[in-house]
Amino acid sequence: xxxxxxxxxxxxxxxxxxxxxxxxxxxxxxxxxxxxxxxxxxxxxxxxxxxxxxxxxxxxxxxxxxxxxxxxxxxxxxxxxxxxxxxxxxxxxx
Ligand SMILES: [Zn+2]
Numbered sequence: 059x060x061x062x063x064x065x066x067x068x069x070x071x072x073x074x075x076x077x078x079x080x081x082x083x084x085x086x087x088x089x090x091x092x093x094x095x096x097x098x099x100x101x102x103x104x105x106x107x108x109x110x111x112x113x114x115x116x117x118x119x120x121x122x123x124x125x126x127x128x129x130x131x132x133x134x135x136x137x138x139x140x141x142x143x144x145x146x147x148x149x150x151x152x
Pocket of ligand 1: 070071072073074075076082084087088089
């Protein structure tokens with residue numbers, strides 16, 4: 059986000075443990091991992107990824123076999139991103 063000049067700080071505002079790039083947002087942020095782990099405790103099987111390459115490979119496989127998990131993955135990501143924006147811009151801790 060800092061690279062695109064949308065924010066001044068490079069560090070992830072939610073976990074403060076890494077540069078907030080697409081790899082961090084989807085794969086490495088402790089907050090998104092926490093959310094995916096919580097959803098998986100409810101019985102879903104959203105995979106956790108080490109990097110974007112793994113993510114894209116897995117998404118190819120999942121899209122052919124389990125579209126519901128793919129939809130859930132992107133919905134969780136969308137709502138997590140919304141929560142991140144509220145936290146960052148509105149200072150709400152969602
Ligand atoms: Zn983070």
